[in-house]
Amino acid sequence: MHLKKISTVLCATLLLIIGAAFSVHAQNGYARDPNQAVDEDYTKKIGEYTTEKFFNSPLTDYLPASPNVPTPKAVLGDVAGAPGKLPYSADVYKYMRMLEKASPRVKVFSIGTTEEGREMIAVAIASESLLAKLDENRTRLTKLADPRLINMNDAEADKLVDESFPIYYITGTIHSPETGAPTALMELAYRLAVDDSPYIKSIRDGMVTLITPIVEVDGRDRMVDVYNWHLAHPNENWPPLLYWGHYVAHDNNRDAMGLSLKLTQNVLNTYISWKPQVLHDLHESVPYLYDNTIGDGPYNAWVDPILTDEWQLIGWKNVSEMTKFGMPGVFAHGTFDTWSPGYLMFIAATHNGISRLYETFGNGGADTLVRTLSPDEYQRTWYKQNPPLPRAKWSQRNNNNYEQTAILISLDYFNKNGKLFLKNFYLKSKRSVEKPKNEGPAAYVFPGDDPRPGNQAALLRLLQAQGCEVHRATTPFTVTMKKKPTPRARPSSSPAATASPAASPAKKDDTESRTFPAGTYLVRMDQPYSRIADALLDYQYWSPRDPQTSVYDDTGWTFGEVSNVQVVRVTDVKALDAPMEKVNGAVVSPSGIKGGGGDGGTLYAINQTADNNLVSLRFRLKNSASFEVVEEPFEVAGQKFNRGSFLVRIRDGREFEKALADLGVTAWILVEPPKVKTHALKIPRIAIMHTWLNTQDEGWWRLAFDQMGVPFDYISTQDVAKDPDLNKKYDVIVFGPGNGNLNGVIQGRPMYGNPIPWKKTELTPNLGGFASTDDIRPGLGWAGLMNLQNFVRRGGVFIGADDSASFAVQAGFAPGVSIQSASRLKAIGDILKTRMVDAASPIAYGYSDTLSVYCFNGPIFNVSNVAGGGGGRRGGGGQRATGRGTVDDPDVVQGRPPAELPEPPPQVEVWEAAPVQEEQRRNLVGLIPPDQRPRVILRWGNASELLVSGLLDGGDEIAQHAAVIDSPLDRGHVILFSNNPFWRGQTAGSYSLVWNVIMNFDNLNAGRKLDEK
């Protein structure tokens, strides 16, 4: 009884609060137009599908009526956010185009297609008169975005600001299981086009709202399939969304640096061409609305402080207004650190705009569910004074209410302060152009004599795709630089920067001059998009003592390092005076045929540089040329060729020349083959194997293979389980990382309940295709493990990295390799240095003594000459016992002749297997024959040099351990990577380690020196 009384009192209080909210919204200027009719039916449904009154606001608890503009109901058959309704992209686009047809205030633009050919759109909404002036406004915004066009004239900029109207760009559903945004944005578009509330009219008349309702279109259509399957099988377990986009899942929102995915390219190009002041990306994972724009530290170190203040301005306005409406669970700050620039929204942050992001609360579909939160979600904190309810019924409509209310508040605030944001847009652009004479650097310099012109050109093309201008020096030029610090003078954890940081001005005697050859590329920092180049090319340092202990994403990404390309940060502004010309069109590496020899000939040499265009050339010419590689370096007429260089015998000269030109490769005519050992490069049959547990990280591998034109079959662990003779089909099986432990790969998913299909059916037309199964639950199984091991024993090559390398070690595929567990190591998505151990291995072809690679707490390998580890004593270090003589003298036993001491065990490095001693060798059944012992190709750098970029703590645990191992197993090879060679389209420098394995799959023992015993 008491309880009932209390709840009655509570309800009365709530009513009062809601009543108060209405008057507040009127005061705040969100009043409706009293003369505009309301769509009663639609409005009633909004109320019905909203589970509590306080999960809605006066901005979205009604829908204005229009005599000629259709509401979302026209396509959905119900209101936006209705239970059980999840529209396909085609339906969302159909509605947007209906709006365009019915209202002169809406225009739909096609902005490109996805990997699977689906369309992406952007919908512009504003008054007719603004939409008519889009082009002239674009001309003005272009000048504000590039202040060089108005000679950095502030008065002229003020005039342009006065005349211009700003643009706010909203993007929805990049993360496919976060399903609410499309319907919210359909309804939002309707409101903006139709509603005559003074504040909405003002938005419509003052600015353009640009909307991409679905960013991940391939994933959206698959998600709707999965949801529809669930509706058709209400009492069964339904498939998780295994594939979102064609390649990756959640990581599609980590591509704003590498620009590997179509969705990123399309949004970036839309951003650069429209020049909006805001890019606002919608997500759903946190109750009920987390405006993570402001986030938490550490903030990205390359963005303009003007931007970080703008985050606060807009973010707090959002929280404050929704708090006044009485909507619980609206907050900012939280745990999201704003360090990595990889998120889609960061396209704006690194291009002088404003990045924004909401996490609202979704149910992963359109079911209405009772949701129980965890204490860390519902507890009150300093930044969450009105937290979400511990337990509440939650609907997709609630989610749509929150999303729309928050966006409308933001649009209203942005519109009212439009001139401020336009002026800030100009100021940020101007400060980007002024970078060389303020914070620096002056330029990033790409030396004209870089040994890897192919990777260099690819990195420069990425910068061009980011909107940066690239210049090329027409003569040699000289700049003053701070001398490289000696390793000893540096604290052990600081990055090995190639040039002086601007922050510590060089003393006179600390400087040296450096001359770059003609043909050197420069990315000048006196250009409007200098900030993205700075963010990508600079070094990152995340202190192990940073107060932020839950790191959100990668901590290091330095693109020159992970591309294996020389990039020099130059602070000397004299660099900008070097004679240079702007590169028009995409940067390409030099190509063509060099050297003479009669009538052209048919034998050519191509230098091995570990450039990625070499593998592309090899596979492109698989039918029209035969390839050999040299196992030792050679020289012809002054031209040096590295170990691993190609000798190409061509059958079709025109095709050869075209391929060289397209790929940017130079070939030298040879009169006769060099007198060094060679082996033939055959075309391997490659499979990439995936599990049905997780397909995200291996997606980056597939993407790189496709980009470089390396063909492969895509098979699952279930296919391997069924095939006892894999060698009949494949030479190389690649198992990408991200699949968990040995047990998970073997067992798959629990076999309880119903089969869970992933395949194309009438009900699910977007599933299957490139990967398909009747039941995702079974794993590799024991038979599959045996098939895989037999594949290697019979001569196949298995490639694993990170946890798929651990899988191979745990499964006994690499008897001499063991994994040491880490207790202190913290290498959170950073760049670490490796060193060459065995340059004669084909895996090392084209590489130099050091290579920077991506590492996320990679497995710490130990190698041994005894199966299962152990064996061999590590020598050295032993000090003599107490006795006669000096420390270097032998002790002498009294009363007998001095004994002859055995040779002390030799010094063994951390990455080496200790030689087995005579005493141990007796009846040692585990002794691995010399030709079956693990061969270490690369090792991690020494502790003092290990960190290149990012966060590293406890690095001594992994320092010097083997990083890349070729472990023979009978006739085959197991190749193990402690690093991840293919990561987010960013690690082009380590790709060739894998290309080398693939191209030399049947000659991996080349250059190998065997132990004597």
Ligand SMILES: [Zn+2]
């Ligand atoms: Zn998300």
